[in-house]
Amino acid sequence: MYPARGAGAICTICASKQGRGGSVRVKNWTLLGLLVAALLLALAGKSWLAEPPALRADNAPGQFDALAAKARLARILDDQRPHPVDTPANDAVRTRLLDEVHALGLAAIVRDQQACGDLSKSKGLVCARVRNVIVPLGPAGGRAILLNAHYDSVPVGPGAGDDGIGVATLLEVAAKLRNERLRRPVLLLFNEGEEAGLLGAKAFLADPLSRQVDSLVNLEARGVRGPVQMFETDVPNGRAIDLLRRAVARPSAGSLSTDLYRQIPNSTDVTSFAPRQWLTLNLAPTWNETRYHSAGDDLAALSPRTLQHMGDQTLALARALAAGPAPQAGGNRIFTDLPGLGLVTLDLSQGELLLGLLVLLFAIAAVRRRALGRALLAVLVPLPGGLLLGWLGLALLGVLREGQFWRAYPALTMTAVYAGSIAVSVPALATIARKTPITALRVAYWLLLLLLGALLLLIAPGGIVYFLLPPLLAALGLLLGRWSAGAERTAMIAAALLQAVTLGSMLAQLEELLNGGPLWIFAPLGALLVLPWLIEAKVGIARLPARPLAAAAAGLAVLAWLPPALAPAYSTDRQQQFSIEHASGDALQPPRWAIVNDRASLPPAIRAMGRWTFAELPYSKRKRWVLQAPALPGVVRPALVRLGESSGPGGRRLRLRLVAPGADAIMLRLPPGAALTAAGLASPQRLIAADRDGYMIRCVGRSCDGSVLDLVFRNSRPVTADLTAVRYALPPAAAPLLRARPPVARPQYVPDETLTLARTRL
Structure with a gap:
């Protein structure tokens, strides 16, 4: 009886352990599934981080009125015909523009010029007859601020965004400034011929009034909604960025964007003005490029929130510049906007020094925590692995579907790309780093991020701003971890949250800019966003059986492509x-x-x-x-x-x-x-x-x-x-x-x- 009782007891204990083990596995699978779903939802909805402020129901005295500005634009565009340079349609737009200027009690100067210039950043020469409209405000003498927008459109659309939003903004800014005491002159330039080859701007450079100018705020558009981003400055950018930080409460700006913009064959009127070395800030909305330079760039599509965001920034900059001499600070700044904090800036040399110190700190920590082997490999593999899966998914789907099949619903395709990054990250942590402590993986991840930031110095130095603040918070976690493991974990989660806000917002902007592809290039950035969260869940991931986990990851990577495979390629909005x-x-x-x-x-x-x-x-x-x-x-x-x-x-x-x-x-x-x-x-x-x-x-x-x-x-x-x-x-x-x-x-x-x-x- 005794042996029987012992065997029975042992079997009972074994069954109990197996039951608890099965329960733990189910719990781990459930938690992992919830985490993956949460990460995909966060990646799909990250554009929320960059949305412009809500449209105000009521405006305080002196505030920009977006609805009044849009009503003026509706009167100017009238029947919303395309109105390219030197056409009867643009003559009619100019007449209605002058009517709005005169209705504000302001005088306008119209210059009729023949303008020629090289085709900006491409080869060749372009010429046209242009009529620039100049509206002076404030005192007649002194160094002037130039607020510039163009009133011609491309031949294919009405240009409510490009650049009706700029025209509407300047008129509403004029309505607010006309009765204010300005210490410096403000020139509103409504130029003609930008779409043909920046010809209105080139013509203004021959105008005697241009010799008064020392500061420029240029208004452009590449979309009809979303935030109005400051994407170009004069070089070095110190004085422009200091002004933006002081003057604007809710800017949208990042030094990575300004660095990358200088490297692409794109141009605005700022390209023509650049030789004058004016203090320069270039603003534009970029969301929903599918309507840009098309008949879809109409009044109905133009977001009042976007117009308000452009107007608030332009009015604040104009007031700050007109209140005294232009800032003279030199140097280069790195910068990014943070919700609730405005623009965060740092001198580039200070940023480089901080990056170097952080690399050194995490390298030492990586040696001490033995994070330079499997730990570093486990966080490195998801970057090229996600890139490969993203390219493969798009290539295979491109065989089945032609053209820009993601155009109507780009978020579905981007979610599939990011699902591939997760599908590589989870097995990498479960296999390569199965026995690696979380503390080593944390250090390996932040070291990898910092090394990528150091590489970015070779291409776009301004981009290192996204590789400083979260690692700095993570470094604080390392310090706290000497006394409390919980404090380290809390700091690491806070660092991941801060990175989600900064890098996630920037990624949303980049997706809009490169909506035509190649979309797979965003996979490594997606991996960088999800890895800190997966690392914190690594203990549960490592307890899951390897083969089912690999099968689940493969299933995620494949099934994520079903929505973009089945969704319509085009829609009424995104044609x-x-x-x-x-x-x-x-x-x-x-x-x-x-x-x-x-x-x-x-x-x-x-x-x-x-x-x-x-x-x-x-x-x-x-x-x-x-x-x-x-x-x-x-x-x-x-x-x-x-x-x-x-x-x-x-x-x-x-x-x-x-x-x-x-x-x-x-x-x-x-x-x-x-x-x-x-x-x-x-x-x-x-x-x-x-x-x-x-x-x-x-x-x-x-x-x-x-x-x-x-x-x-x-x-x-x-x-x-x-x-x-x-x-x-x-x-x-x-x-x-x-x-x-x-x-x-x-x-x-x-x-x-x-x-x-x-x-x-x-």
Whole structure:
């Protein structure tokens, strides 16, 4: 009996332990599932961190009134037609703009100028007739503040955001400042021709009033909602950032954004103004780029919250600048905005020193806690691993779905990318670091983060601001951990929270800026955000059986792609790029229809119209869907009429008249070997060196027809030139294509247009 009782007792104890073990495993699985779900929800909703302040129901005296500003913009845009530079539509917009200025009791100066300039950060020359509107406020003498926006739009949309938001902001700022005693003059510049090539800004530089300016606030837009971000300053940025920190209560700004912006081929009017070395702050909203430069950039889409955010910042900056001399502080700052704290800034050299000290501190801690082996490997693997899974998921889904299939619901695709980062992180912690203490993993993680920040110094030094504050809090945790393990854990969680706020907000902004892809590049940043939380849960993760855990991770990585695989690619709000062109003339016989989209297959109704091919056309290197088109009756090809020619020590000079009746724009392209040294309307201007496709000269607007063009060549060899006349409209023959265009598709960047090419010998 005794042995039997002993065996029974042992079995009872074993069953009890197995029951408790099973219960613990279920609990660990449940907690891990809840944690993963919470992390994915947090990543999907991180844009909430960067939202602009709520729209005020009532404004205090002197506060910016977004609803009044938008009402003025509605009157100016009227029927919301596109209004490119030097068109009757833009003449009408300018007239209504002047009406609003006069209604405020203010006087305006209108400058009518012919402006030419290089195509900003690309090759070539562009010219147009522009009419800048200047509204002076405050005293007549002294160093002036320039508040700048452009009132022309692209040919494809009404420009309520780009740059109607800037126009509306300046008018409301004028309404608030007109009765205030300003110590310095404020110039409101409503310029024309920014979309054609920053021409209004270039024209203003020739204006005598520009010599008074020492400070600039430029207003732009690349979207219709979200925060208005300060994304560009003069260099060094010390005085501009100090002003922004002092003047603006709720800025949206980060030194990583300003550093990255300087490295991309993008430009605003600030590019033209930069040689003057004015104190400069450039502001713009960037959310929902799918409406940018399209018919979707309309009043209905423009967020009053976004308009209010731009207005509050601009008004505060104008008041601060007009109250006294411009700040003179030098040096470079690193900076980021923190909710409730405004702008946090630090001198770049101090930031570099702090980063170095933190690297040293965590390196010593890593040696002491033996965190340089498996611990460091476990937190490193999720970065390339998540990147690989994100690329693979997008590549495989791209085989099944064409074009920008994520365009309507980008959060679904980004969540799938981040799910891949989690799917790599969890098994890495469970296998590589199964026996590694959490204390070692914490140190390894923060050391890795700091080393990545040090690498960022080589590319974008301003980005180190996101690699300082959370590690500093984590370092405090290491210190407290000498006395209390609980205090260390609390500090580490606080550091993870701070990182979620700072890095998460920045990541939300970057996703909006790079919404066209490649989206997989964000996977490592997602891994950096989730790893601190998974590390704190590592004890429970390590207790789970390896194979089921790996299977669960694989399932997460696969199942996360189901929503983006099934969701519609386009929506009424976020439509497909889809522009239609008719092109004819020399080198285009027979004529062609062309469709510019996101490379997705054409709708069945359009495919049925004939044999479409995906190819380049002579006027653009961007590939299009191309189909033979009918010739248009009565088409007059553009021409160059020779007015004079001379040769001398400076080379061969040609004077030509541009002839293109009814054209909205004229393009002249010469081959790379043309040896062109200068070109311009009215007087030659030096060209940027030719790119691989040759030299490009553009004239935009109705004044181009009949304009006189001067060309200077280094030698007397004749050259072949391609002349293209562009009309921002389609012929009646395009009606079937227009009817067949999908209801959730519209032109973006490229308008529906008719192009006529002529080849000539010069």
